[in-house]
Amino acid sequence: MTFAAPVEPAGWAFETPGTFVVPPGLRFAGVRLRALRATRPLAAEVLVPVTGILRSVLAGLRTVVEVQANPFVMRAAAQAVPFGVPTFYLVFEPGTTFEPFSDGDFAPAGEPLANVAEVQIVCAGQDRLARDPALWSRLIATAGAPDGWVAFADAVETATAGPDPPVLLLDHAGAPVDDAAVEITVGQTTVTATLTPDDHGDVQRAVARMHAADPGGMPLTSLFASGPTARLRPIGTDIEIAAVDDGVFAAASLDATAQRRHLAFTDLRDWFAPQFASPIAGTPLPDYSRGNRFTPFVNGKPYFDDLFERLRDAATAARDGLAGGLHLVGGWKTFPDEQLTEPQPHEDGVLDLPTTLIQAATLLDSHGGATRFLSPQFIQLDPGSPVETAELVFVSTLIGVAFAGMDVDFLRSDPAGAVILIGLFAANAIAIDWIISSDGRALEPNADMLEVFSSLPSVESAFGPHPATVEDNPAAPPLSGFPFDQLVTLIRHFGFYHQKFAVVAAGERRFAYCGGIDINPNRLDDARHLQAGPYHDVHAKIEGPAARDVEVSFQQRWSRDGGGTSLAFQPDGDYGDVGGDVVQVARTYFRAADPSRRLNFAPNGDRTILDTMLRAISHAREYIYIADQYFTPPAQYCDTLVNKVASGDIGALVIALPSSPDQPFGEVQRYHLVDRLREADGGRGIVRIGYPRRHYTVAENQLRASSGRLVLLADLPPAPGVNPTIVLGPKARLPQPPFWVAVDGELMYAYNESISTNPDPAKGLVFDVVRGGETRLFRGGPVTPASGPRPRDHKAGAAATVVSFAGIYVHAKMMIVDDVFIGIGSANLNRRGLCHDGEITAFSVPEQLRTSPANPAAALRRQLWAEMLDLPMTIAGPLLADPIAAARLFDRAPFEGNRFTDVDAVPTKLMWDATFGDGIVLNVLRALLVDDFVVFDHEKIFDAIVDPTSAVETA
Numbered sequence: 010m011t012f013a014a015p016v017e018p019a020g021w022a023f024e025t026p027g028t029f030v031v032p033p034g035l036r037f038a039g040v041r042l043r044a045l046r047a048t049r050p051l052a053a054e055v056l057v058p059v060t061g062i063l064r065s066v067l068a069g070l071r072t073v074v075e076v077q078a079n080p081f082v083m084r085a086a087a088q089a090v091p092f093g094v095p096t097f098y099l100v101f102e103p104g105t106t107f108e109p110f111s112d113g114d115f116a117p118a119g120e121p122l123a124n125v126a127e128v129q130i131v132c133a134g135q136d137r138l139a140r141d142p143a144l145w146s147r148l149i150a151t152a153g154a155p156d157g158w159v160a161f162a163d164a165v166e167t168a169t170a171g172p173d174p175p176v177l178l179l180d181h182a183g184a185p186v187d188d189a190a191v192e193i194t195v196g197q198t199t200v201t202a203t204l205t206p207d208d209h210g211d212v213q214r215a216v217a218r219m220h221a222a223d224p225g226g227m228p229l230t231s232l233f234a235s236g237p238t239a240r241l242r243p244i245g246t247d248i249e250i251a252a253v254d255d256g257v258f259a260a261a262s263l264d265a266t267a268q269r270r271h272l273a274f275t276d277l278r279d280w281f282a283p284q285f286a287s288p289i290a291g292t293p294l295p296d297y298s299r300g301n302r303f304t305p306f307v308n309g310k311p312y313f314d315d316l317f318e319r320l321r322d323a324a325t326a327a328r329d330g331l332a333g334g335l336h337l338v339g340g341w342k343t344f345p346d347e348q349l350t351e352p353q354p355h356e357d358g359v360l361d362l363p364t365t366l367i368q369a370a371t372l373l374d375s376h377g378g379a380t381r382f383l384s385p386q387f388i389q390l391d392p393g394s395p396v397e398t399a400e401l402v403f404v405s406t407l408i409g410v411a412f413a414g415m416d417v418d419f420l421r422s423d424p425a426g427a428v429i430l431i432g433l434f435a436a437n438a439i440a441i442d443w444i445i446s447s448d449g450r451a452l453e454p455n456a457d458m459l460e461v462f463s464s465l466p467s468v469e470s471a472f473g474p475h476p477a478t479v480e481d482n483p484a485a486p487p488l489s490g491f492p493f494d495q496l497v498t499l500i501r502h503f504g505f506y507h508q509k510f511a512v513v514a515a516g517e518r519r520f521a522y523c524g525g526i527d528i529n530p531n532r533l534d535d536a537r538h539l540q541a542g543p544y545h546d547v548h549a550k551i552e553g554p555a556a557r558d559v560e561v562s563f564q565q566r567w568s569r570d571g572g573g574t575s576l577a578f579q580p581d582g583d584y585g586d587v588g589g590d591v592v593q594v595a596r597t598y599f600r601a602a603d604p605s606r607r608l609n610f611a612p613n614g615d616r617t618i619l620d621t622m623l624r625a626i627s628h629a630r631e632y633i634y635i636a637d638q639y640f641t642p643p644a645q646y647c648d649t650l651v652n653k654v655a656s657g658d659i660g661a662l663v664i665a666l667p668s669s670p671d672q673p674f675g676e677v678q679r680y681h682l683v684d685r686l687r688e689a690d691g692g693r694g695i696v697r698i699g700y701p702r703r704h705y706t707v708a709e710n711q712l713r714a715s716s717g718r719l720v721l722l723a724d725l726p727p728a729p730g731v732n733p734t735i736v737l738g739p740k741a742r743l744p745q746p747p748f749w750v751a752v753d754g755e756l757m758y759a760y761n762e763s764i765s766t767n768p769d770p771a772k773g774l775v776f777d778v779v780r781g782g783e784t785r786l787f788r789g790g791p792v793t794p795a796s797g798p799r800p801r802d803h804k805a806g807a808a809a810t811v812v813s814f815a816g817i818y819v820h821a822k823m824m825i826v827d828d829v830f831i832g833i834g835s836a837n838l839n840r841r842g843l844c845h846d847g848e849i850t851a852f853s854v855p856e857q858l859r860t861s862p863a864n865p866a867a868a869l870r871r872q873l874w875a876e877m878l879d880l881p882m883t884i885a886g887p888l889l890a891d892p893i894a895a896a897r898l899f900d901r902a903p904f905e906g907n908r909f910t911d912v913d914a915v916p917t918k919l920m921w922d923a924t925f926g927d928g929i930v931l932n933v934l935r936a937l938l939v940d941d942f943v944v945f946d947h948e949k950i951f952d953a954i955v956d957p958t959s960a961v962e963t964a
Contacts, residue, residue: 013119014161023168027209032068045142089152092134100129135890138183143170181275185210245276282620286611301553302588309532322515327378331516334577340509379577382470384455389502475504506847517583521559524548558594565610597848599959614961619843632661641678655689661896668816701817717811725803738773760918789913840958
């Protein structure tokens with residue numbers, strides 16, 4: 010038996026006294042729920058209401074027994090209950106004698122707990138919404154509970170939900186509101202009720218209280234005294250309200266009835282900041298719009314599949330004489346000729362599905378459609394600039410970490426390429442002259458975007474040079490000092506249009522896309538992350554009125570950089586009311602110090618992305634999830650996030666990052682914020698910061714099948730010593746360091762070829778290694794002791810295998826708050842992304858808030874967390890439904906199946922990381938013969954070039 014009525018209805022009286030706050034030490038600690046009080050003249054049995062695990066705590070003088078349902082024995086029932094696996098709290102008065110049990114005991118439903126004359130019964134669902142007992146008991150009854158439970162639900166409903174049932178007003182997180190004003194309209198009468206904490210969110214109780222105190226001021230005695238409905242309008246700037254009971258939602262107000270009496274609401278102004286930019290011509294983008302459909306894509310394949318389907322729709326529309334076209338703003342690097350989706354079998358009368366960007370543009374061209382491409386410009390050389398080789402190489406390397414024009418993954422995985430590239434340029438004066446004379450176009454990663462489409466008459470492709478100069482960056486040091494007097498003497502442009510968005514016109518329909526995914530085949534990874542360079546990213550599709558805001562954003566950019574050519578189509582499609590999502594399209598643009606450089610569409614810059622993020626963090630009540638490539642945000646963001654953790658207002662902050670940031674000198678900035686967040690946490694278990702790492706695999710073999718299959722050529726003692734080394738062979742099978750190697754099952758990290766004496770130079774090589782805790786394979790950092798494989802004794806001849814612990818590169822730029830707010834875009838959490846470069850992000854709140862079991866924010870969080878935790882989606886639903894409980898799964902050890910790894914769980918001797926220690930950037934400086942004192946001035950390089958800002962940061 011899964012459920013059992015906690016009390017036999019006969020002889021018990023039921024009432025709803027108000028709100029119960031779950032005490033510390035229990036699963037839903039701090040959550041405010043509605044209580045049911047059961048009393049009777051003589052003591053009777055109280056039973057375990059659901060098969061599960063028992064735990065008890067003292068709350069004052071009362072004992073609270075938690076019964077946490079076991080989802081594995083009630084899977085079908087849990088799926089049938091709309092709020093998921095329930096947890097019950099039975100609150101007993103002082104002096105209660107219990108049937109013997111210990112914390113953690115398993116108890117079947119119907120087992121006796123105690124004999125009492127009074128008990129409070131509370132039920133929490135995984136969605137954490139406060140439901141009146143009449144509702145939660147009825148939902149369980151209709152999910153297939155036994156007859157005894159049905160009788161219990163009937164009795165509760167009769168006693169507590171009669172002609173004047175409670176009507177609960179809930180906040181966005183589903184908790185009863187303490188202090189809200191609500192306008193009530195019954196027939197021709199409109200009054201305002203003010204709720205206080207004593208009302209426990211119950212509008213009926215507030216009305217009764219106010220009527221008793223002042224019948225003239227509150228003429229209503231009940232919401233339903235004059236009819237079956239009462240219209241409720243919470244007072245606020247722009248209210249979104251939704252019913253938990255039936256999912257009905259609306260702007261401003263809803264009708265409450267005896268069947269619809271759980272109304273969750275939020276003020277959208279608490280989430281969405283006003284649009285910062287005021288264009289010189291035209292009107293600003295709206296702060297947000299309702300009636301949209303917001304569809305997230307996790308990883309590149311579903312995004313590309315959808316995009317190319319819509320491009321075929323566009324070509325079909327053009328063939329039929331309707332609008333058909335594409336507006337695309339490319340990000341870092343766009344690959345026009347790479348296959349990004351699978352071809353489909355040909356169908357009569359249906360156009361072939363394009364699989365590359367060239368095919369899509371050609372298909373549109375052949376049927377009368379049109380395409381416009383905007384690509385960022387990396388290299389901006391002022392006319393006649395006598396820039397030197399060293400400066401050009403240094404700036405290019407620094408801006409991109411991996412040199413612009415080369416494959417980013419190449420330099421991330423093989424940093425020697427940076428030095429090789431420098432050598433090639435330094436040795437070839439002719440090549441440098443060519444680069445300079447072409448205004449740097451020869452180095453542009455997206456140069457082929459202009460070339461490959463030149464033969465298609467309906468395609469226009471242009472570069473978008475970012476106009477900001479170092480003079481617009483208030484954080485930059487004076488031009489007369491370092492680095493401008495030594496490294497960068499002439500180049501002054503360090504800004505970049507980093508936006509990645511597109512709009513497809515297919516007849517009257519418009520489909521807009523934005524996020525972090527470039528048109529790049531390395532984004533074709535999926536949740537399994539099996540490709541050589543595993544990649545995690547997120548994008549979103551927007552349909553509805555907000556799609557026009559993306560269209561206008563393209564129109565604004567094209568009017569500046571499109572060379573005077575027309576758009577492929579005008580922003581005048583049929584946007585319609587296509588869904589139930591509120592969406593804001595927000596941007597970042599710099600504020601120019603000189604009016605000659607200002608953007609007409611954002612003359613004072615734009616920081617709407619930052620402002621909306623700050624509002625969302627401040628308004629969080631349960632959890633915040635962040636994924637970001639860099640995580641070196643400006644000071645205001647840092648302070649807001651740290652203060653939110655310190656306040657204890659949220660139960661979980663989960664941050665997913667790459668294992669090592671490829672932002673030059675960014676690791677110093679990142680770890681400063683990480684330390685602040687951990688300090689603010691104070692050991693309460695709120696903060697989890699880490700990176701996803703693929704489970705170890707045999708290293709990829711590129712030369713021969715035996716590569717990486719090695720033999721230990723000298724004894725390896727269990728005590729690593731001060732500078733441990735390992736001798737491995739044969740030489741032909743050895744990879745270049747750094748690499749992980751397993752010797753008889755012990756994993757260790759070889760980070761350098763050693764200068765120690767080689768006992769067998771003919772057969773092998775000696776490598777410096779880290780072993781044990783120094784590998785920090787399991788965890789590391791100041792909060793908990795570093796942990797790794799236990800060093801053991803290994804004899805010469807032992808088998809050794811090179812293995813891969815590939816970090817899954819987090820390129821996503823997104824956040825989710827409280828299962829009610831989503832942000833997906835191109836803006837990284839750094840000053841470039843939020844205060845300087847060109848960025849675009851879409852923020853969304855579902856109009857149903859959290860009232861729908863299909864809540865899109867919760868669904869996205871479950872999908873993302875299942876990927877991070879390496880859980881199959883078939884079981885992730887019930888395990889991840891409760892975000893606070895699910896956040897604890899990030900604490901599992903990697904070898905228990907978890908991909909998410911502590912941010913400090915990286916070897917202590919990492920090579921080629923982009924820090925001021927021993928990374929690519931420092932090697933570039935040394936190759937250019939820059940004095941070593943530059944190492945101590947890395948902050949000036951960071952502020953001036955790597956992560957510039959503008960006055961919009963302090964606006």
